[in-house]
Amino acid sequence: MSQPEKLTTNQKKYLRGIAHGLNPMIIIGANGVTESLMAELESTLEHHEILKIKMASADRDDRKQIVDYILEQTGALLVQTIGKICVIYRQSEETELPLPK
Template sequence: MNLSTKQKQHLKGLAHDLKPVVLMGANGLTEAVLAEIELALGHHELIKVKVASEDRETRGLIIDAIVRESGAEKVQTIGKTLVLYRQSEQRKIELPRK
């Protein structure tokens, strides 16, 4: 699912007040972190993930891996915080038309 600019803007607005629900620790991207992201996406559809990496390149690689492994859409990245969206079967968030 590719999000249009209009849809991303809508999701950014919804994500503004959210707190990160998944915090990556010093161990990096582990199976447990991926499982927690899966669980959170299934429950909320729109989540924030805090990526704990000081190196910008490493953080970018971790973010790419999270997006690839979760099958979610990257809405935006602000510093160390990643906003992800993946539509669930219940469709809790109505997106504007493309």
């Protein structure tokens, strides 16, 4: 199974349901996005497929730029953003999280 180009509404709803019970696994602090943070994010995303990320940045535009950068660098898809929390998804080769059609 390959990574979809875009998530359907049904798939986003399914992934939001899974992410609801998760705690943020990556917390982006005052230092912003660093190389070590991106390396950690990459390995965590490879292992878990779905990630909840919390950002300390207070400005909405800064948070949007951070999310866009992360999506571009990792090839992940945005599931949702609420306030300072975002949820991203990237399917791995041996997926344990099959998406609905």
